[in-house]
Amino acid sequence: MLVTERERLRDDIKAWxxxxxxxxxxxxxxxxxxxxxxxxxxxxxxxxxxDVLDIHPVExxxxxxxxxxxxxxxxxxxxxxxxxxISCDMQGKDRVARQLENDLGITFGETTPDGKxxxxxxNCLGMCDQGPAMLINDxxxxxxxxxxxxxxxxxxxxxxxxxxxxxxxxxx
Amino acid sequence: xxxxxxxxxxxxxxxxxxxLTAAADKSRSDIIGEISASKMKGRGGxxxxxxxxxxxxxxxxxxxxxxxxxxxxxEPGTFKDRVILLDHADLVFExxxxxxKAIGSSIGIVYLRGEYTYLVPHLEAILARRxxxxxxxxxxxxxxxxxxxxxLHMGSGAYVCGEETALIESLEGHRGEPRNxxxxxxxxxxxxxxxxxNNVETFAWAACIMSKGADWFKAIGTDxxxxxxxxxxxxxxxxxxxxxxxxxxxVRKLLESVGAADAKAVxxxxxxxxxxxxxxxxxxxxxxxxxxxxxxIVFGQxxxxxxxxRNFMEFFVExxxxxxxxxxxxxxxxxxxxxxxxxxxxxxxxxxELESLGETMQLASKCGLGQSSPNAFLSIVKNFxxxxxxxxx
Ligand SMILES: Cc1cc2nc3c(=O)[nH]c(=O)nc-3n(C[C@H](O)[C@H](O)[C@H](O)COP(=O)(O)O)c2cc1C
Ligand code: SF4
Ligand code: FES
Numbered sequence: 001m002l003v004t005e006r007e008r009l010r011d012d013i014k015a016w017x018x019x020x021x022x023x024x025x026x027x028x029x030x031x032x033x034x035x036x037x038x039x040x041x042x043x044x045x046x047x048x049x050x051d052v053l054d055i056h057p058v059e060x061x062x063x064x065x066x067x068x069x070x071x072x073x074x075x076x077x078x079x080x081x082x083x084x085x086i087s088c089d090m091q092g093k094d095r096v097a098r099q100l101e102n103d104l105g106i107t108f109g110e111t112t113p114d115g116k117x118x119x120x121x122x123n124c125l126g127m128c129d130q131g132p133a134m135l136i137n138d139x140x141x142x143x144x145x146x147x148x149x150x151x152x153x154x155x156x157x158x159x160x161x162x163x164x165x166x167x168x169x170x171x172x
Numbered sequence: 173x174x175x176x177x178x179x180x181x182x183x184x185x186x187x188x189x190x191x192l193t194a195a196a197d198k199s200r201s202d203i204i205g206e207i208s209a210s211k212m213k214g215r216g217g218x219x220x221x222x223x224x225x226x227x228x229x230x231x232x233x234x235x236x237x238x239x240x241x242x243x244x245x246x247e248p249g250t251f252k253d254r255v256i257l258l259d260h261a262d263l264v265f266e267x268x269x270x271x272x273k274a275i276g277s278s279i280g281i282v283y284l285r286g287e288y289t290y291l292v293p294h295l296e297a298i299l300a301r302r303x304x305x306x307x308x309x310x311x312x313x314x315x316x317x318x319x320x321x322x323x324l325h326m327g328s329g330a331y332v333c334g335e336e337t338a339l340i341e342s343l344e345g346h347r348g349e350p351r352n353x354x355x356x357x358x359x360x361x362x363x364x365x366x367x368x369x370n371n372v373e374t375f376a377w378a379a380c381i382m383s384k385g386a387d388w389f390k391a392i393g394t395d396x397x398x399x400x401x402x403x404x405x406x407x408x409x410x411x412x413x414x415x416x417x418x419x420x421x422x423v424r425k426l427l428e429s430v431g432a433a434d435a436k437a438v439x440x441x442x443x444x445x446x447x448x449x450x451x452x453x454x455x456x457x458x459x460x461x462x463x464x465x466x467x468x469i470v471f472g473q474x475x476x477x478x479x480x481x482r483n484f485m486e487f488f489v490e491x492x493x494x495x496x497x498x499x500x501x502x503x504x505x506x507x508x509x510x511x512x513x514x515x516x517x518x519x520x521x522x523x524x525e526l527e528s529l530g531e532t533m534q535l536a537s538k539c540g541l542g543q544s545s546p547n548a549f550l551s552i553v554k555n556f557x558x559x560x561x562x563x564x565x
Contacts, residue, residue, distance in 0.1 A: 025363075027345035032286075032326055066347040066493075067328035069286045085248045086439075086483045087406040087469055123331060123487055125287050126251040128404065128469070129412035138289040 010048050012037065017052045027053055027063060031070050040074045068122075076111045076118035078156055081135040082144075084121040087128035092145075096132045097121075099146035103153055116157070181416050182400055183260040183376055189307060191382030195270040196313045200230055203274040207378055209386035211398040216242055216334075216371030217441065217465030218540070222378065225368055228358040229275040232366035237277035239268050239320075240343070240362065240369045243284045244327055244334035247442035248487060249467035252402040253372040255414045257284075257291055260376055261298045265322055267375030269308065270382055272320035275368060280322035283339050286329050295324060331491040335539050336369040338493070349493050350539035371465070373402055393419035397458035401466060405430045407439075408472030423462070424453040432470045437477065437555070442467035443484040444544035447477070449555040477556040478563075481549050482510045488545040499542025502533040506549050516563040523561075527553060 016033045020026035030049055034041050041064050050057040064070045082088075082097055101107050104117050111118040127133035130142035141152060195203050208223025229237060241264065245253040256264060268280040284291065299322055302308040312318040325343055327333050333342045337351035340362050361367020370378075377399065381389050389399045397419035403426070406412045410431025417426060427435055437449045440457065441464040448455065448462065455461050471480060485507040494500045509526040512518040518526075530546030537543045553560065 024345040025343060028328060028342065029325070032328060063345070063347055066349075067330050069327075069329035084483075085487060086443075086480060087249055089483055090407060090471075090475070122287070122329070123491065124246065124248040124250070126245055126254045126285075128249050128251055128406035129414075131406070135287060140290060 006044060009034075009038065009042075009045055013045065013048045013052060022053055024053065024055065027055075027060065028067075031060075031064060035070055039077060039079075040071050042072065046072070074111070074115075077116050078136050079118045079120060081120050081122035081125070083123070083125045083127070083131065083133045085124040085128075087124070088131035088133055091131040093132040095146045096134070096144050096149060099149040103149055117153075181260070181402070181414075182380065183256070183263055186263060186380050186383055188262060189266060191379040192266045192269055192307065193313065194382050195273055196315050196318060200274050200276065203270060203382070204230060206386050207274070207381060210381045210389040211386075211396075212374070212377055212381065212389060213397065213459060214371055215373035215377065215401065215465065217247070217444075217463070219459045219463050222370065222374055225358060225370070226271060226274050228356075229277075229366045229368045232359050234366040236279065236363070236365050237275050238362045238365060238367040239271045239275065239277050239280040240336075240339070240367055241268055241280065241282040241372055241375055242334060242336065242339060242369050243282050243288070243372050244331075244339060245285055245288070245372070246331035246334050246491075247444065247465055247467050248484070249406055249439065249442045249469040250404045250465060251406075252404045252414045252466050254288060254291070256372050256376055256402070257288070257295065261295055262302070263376040263379045264372055265299065265302055265308070265375075267377070267379035268322060269312065269320050270378055271368060271370070271375065273318060275366070277368075278319045278321070280320060281343065281362070282322060282324050283327060283333070283343065284324055285327040285334075287327075289326065292324060292326075299323075330493075331487075332493045332539070332541050335541060338539070339369060340367065347493070349495050350541075352538070373466075394456075394458050394460070396460045401457075403464075403466045403468050405468045405470070407468075407470035408432060408435065408475070409470045417457075420456050420458045422454055422456050423448055426457065426468065427453065427470065430468075430470070432472075434473065435470050436473045436475055437471045439469040439471070439480070439548065440464050440467070441547075442469070443487050443548060444541070446547050447471075447480070447551040447555065476559075477552050478510060478513055478560045481552045481560075482507070482514070484548040485510055485545075488541070492541060492545070496536075496538040496542065498533045498536040499538070499545065502529055502537075502542065503545055505529060506546060510549070513560050514563065515565045518561075520561070523553065 016030045020029045034045050046057050046060040050060050108119050125133045127142050132144045134141050204226050212222045213219040308321050310319050330348045332338050333348035335350050338348040342348040343362055357367045393399050400416050401419050403415045437447055439447050440462050488503040489507050492499045492503055530550045533546045534543050
């Protein structure tokens with residue numbers, strides 16, 4: 001990690017501890033912010049959080065490892081979570097899964113080489129009457145069919161492109 | 173994203189804040205008396221009487237009591253809480269505020285599952301509006317000393333955190349591992365203080381009861397299971413969605429209403445519930461017969477029951493917190509058993525061993541997850557032996 005990035009991370013964590021406090025019950029809200037902004041919670045982030053909350057880094061790791069939405073390993077910018085539970089299963093989630101693998105060129109549990117997409121299974125997303133359902137980051141997609149997979153991914157790739165362009169222009 | 177049947181819900185007919193207005197002028201014991209008189213039981217599944225819970229927390233000593241709304245909704249096949257939060261969040265917040273007054277708490281927390289993060293802007297906007305309208309914050313409705321506010325706390329993807337003591341652990345910043353009970357949250361809950369944890373739907377009905385009266389609620393349903401209940405219906409039926417039915421409805425009647433009269437079986441109560449085969453469709457959905465938090469998953473004639481059992485078992489193997497042996501190891505053993513059945517390699521005597529393992533898990537597991545995880549497997553084995561034995565792989 002670059003020094004500047006470390007500094008940015010440390011400043012962010014300090015700022016979040018202003019918002020959520022430095023008691024133990026601030027731990028998960030802070031971890032959620034780190035996850036959201038940095039797509040993972042690095043060893044270094046865990047160390048800084050442990051210092052700020054005055055707990056052992058192992059305690060932080062133990063919490064990170066418990067929750068499926070908190071990860072120490074880097075993930076794609078977009079995490080796709082396809083529901084694997086029974087109602088979506090009966091509505092054809094296997095074929096959607098296959099098409100996602102085909103269109104992304106990765107299997108479940110992997111991240112695309114460009115770091116854009118991670119592919120995972122999730123348990124019931126609370127959309128069982130409109131399955132197969134999946135989440136891409138915070139957004140929910142319902143009635144997903146193998147045919148729709150391509151368009152959904154293209155839409156995201158396009159927004160990602162625009163986003164990248166905007167930040168580039170911002171530097172001028 | 174409006175739910176198909178949501179407009180037909182009783183919640184749509186309730187005058188906004190009528191319940192809160194009534195509660196504002198009532199004493200704490202009168203509020204709890206009204207809720208107790210309705211005989212409402214918790215809508216999250218366990219079916220504990222809500223009035224009794226509130227009364228225990230009201231009587232407990234503490235410096236800062238808490239009202240927690242359980243919006244973790246992780247039970248497979250359940251989505252009614254999402255629909256309530258989407259279409260009737262005001263009613264839920266109203267119910268929480270009434271509960272705050274009843275137990276003497278000024279802080280409400282909604283524990284919202286991480287999968288529902290997209291609801292946050294919607295819920296925050298409603299909370300902000302309620303603060304402006306003096307329905308939250310200091311001196312609610314101009315009543316001195318009636319202070320109550322609500323904030324959201326996000327879950328991070330763990331089904332077990334819906335269990336109330338695991339939820340409290342999670343709120344406190346720990347792994348979501350269920351606690352030994354006693355002590356109960358009503359004595360020693362969040363931050364060691366008296367805490368009530370109630371389901372989203374429970375708070376909404378509490379607001380309705382304060383508005384329309386305990387007698388209205390009690391007149392519906394059965395003697396032991398009063399009132400109306402929301403059901404999340406999915407699977408092989410013509411009209412999936414959220415439905416409202418009186419407690420005590422027969423399985424058959426419910427299936428007919430959702431366009432699934434010819435079902436082979438139905439899973440009631442989600443992965444942790446029971447699989448009811450067609451010959452038992454005259455049973456009733458009520459605490460005295462089949463209790464449920466409202467998850468109804470319909471299986472049509474062509475469905476392979478073993479594949480269903482496998483899907484549920486995989487769920488529990490993943491979601492067990494691993495704290496206690498019966499649940500951590502038992503679910504893995506049952507899943508291996510299902511794989512043997514699929515391969516046609518399971519003897520009747522080994523199947524009996526698995527059944528007795530399941531019964532041990534029901535008794536010896538530390539929390540409701542392990543106590544109920546064998547239910548689906550056991551009921552499928554019991555009712556569909558002919559289909560699952562002697563398979564050719
Ligand atoms: C593994 C497990 C998961 C649970 N998940 C939920 C849930 O998502 N929502 C809920 O309201 N209750 C859930 N419960 C039940 C809660 O422990 C608790 O009984 C409930 O929130 C009490 O509210 P009620 O009395 O209003 O139903 C769960 C229980 C267990 C054992
Ligand atoms: S029963 Fe399962 S989920 Fe509950 S405490 Fe034991 S291991 Fe954890
Ligand atoms: S089973 Fe997939 S959303 Fe519930």
